[in-house]
Amino acid sequence: MPERNKKTILIYDTLRREKREFKPVHPNEVRMYTCGPTVYNYIHIGNARPLIIFDVIRRYFEYLGYKVTYVQNITDIDDKIISQAIEESTTTEEIAKRYTKYFQEDCEKLGVKPPTHAPKATGYVEKMIDLIKTLVDKGYAYEVEGNVFFEVSEYHEYGRLSGKDLKQMEIGERVDDVIRGLKKAPGDFTLWKPAKPGEPSWESPWGRGRPGWHTECVVMSTTLLGKEFDIHTGGIDLIFPHHENEIAQARCGSDAPFAKYWMHNEFVNLKDKKMAKSEGNVILVRNLVKEYRKEAIRLLFLQTHYRKQISFSYEALEGCQSLIEKFKYYYSGIKKQIKLIQKNKFKKSEHKKPWWYNRKIREIDKAMNKDFNTAIVVSIFFYILYKTYFGPEEFKFYGKKLLDDLDSFLGILPRDEKKTMPFEKIVKNKINRKIKLRDEYRKNKDWEKADKIRDELLQMDIILEDTKNGTKWRIKL
């Protein structure tokens, strides 16, 4: 595919605070790492934003012809998992296993392509211990009573990513007083912590314990993607301390450059407050996908640039939903049109590229290559859809091709539903019987009874449309 614009992609890099030209570490390859979930709970639509936006960016690179290796970790050992296990009176393994499954199901329901690798933290503990050992040996970390802390003042670039000056910072209130007493400086962060009796733990030079919060991402990203890889992504809240601490460990642990570009998405707000488990104002993906199509949810996020806050509202989502309904109408219309003209007079060779074909490709590239402006791409998508549907016959084929190409990374085109399930056949017959009955009433101009049937079906989310070719029905999306 298009060699065309590979060299001109601009990515806003959080580290440098500017848009930088994307130059892959390995030619024609993109290696990306995203911080995945801690699996102790269901994900909400705030979590869905990075999943969707980085899925689109990943697929855009693939669309351009890059070989993409995409790694997203699963944090399956953590304080929150332990407390959730206690709450549900079960094991941490059980909790992690269950919520990993739920997470992957939710991703699928959002149309997110599975990552190339989905490593689990518990599979990399040995390597984490190695890294921590190295950091201790090099003098960047110190051990106190079974804890190992990273000594932030030893790394002179600490604070560069987040733009923080350690001296100006207020140190968190919630840090355990005991832990605080052990640290040399309040900003030092935990690399290894001793396990309490009954907690999952691993043997280490500092006694039985488990790794801190930030080491796993360093180890897994560099193991699977190399000491230097292209893009590291995550939510804006991860900049500090998580990503800052990753950089510190990676750079001090080896002379590796680590991630070349840092991308961060802005938040989803609900009533002007960020959506977060800690705020208690979450809307779960699990519930949302029952009512709304995944294409609508994706569209909602793609209509806004990823570095801008989104204020979530059902009103906006409803709007996306009805737009998806339109997409379906146009797209299946185009497919029917093509079938028809191919059956009649057209041969494949007679299909022509529309006059706007190359222009639109250029516009798409321009928008995407300028730090992934998906909002513009979506508007171009409308244009192509309308132009193809209403345009002349010879343009239909290439118009559709362009739509398919675009949708290979947007994922907003509703495809045909899955094959009919047996029980659906029964339902269909029932609906058809009702429609037949209603037709009788309509013939006799018994509008009251006819409308009653229509209302009944509407109650079941069945919308009737009286057309010249008889009554058609469709399911309310």
Next chain:
RNA sequence: GGCGACGUAGCCAAGUGGCUAAGGCGGAGGUCUGCAAAACCUCUAUUCAUCGGUUCGAAUCCGAUCGUCGCCUCCA
């Protein structure tokens, strides 16, 4: 207290120095229809939070003011 982002129609949102300020949702009117639904056509910001400044020219640059949000603490 330190650092950062944002404020464009009823709503979502693009545009960041120069053609009449994209696009979508919603709304209004029309065509069609038994009435609807769907579809199609038309309309829907003299103005970009406010006030100053720079400029031949600003939503776009600079300054001030007001407002909203985020990070500094587990969080996408």
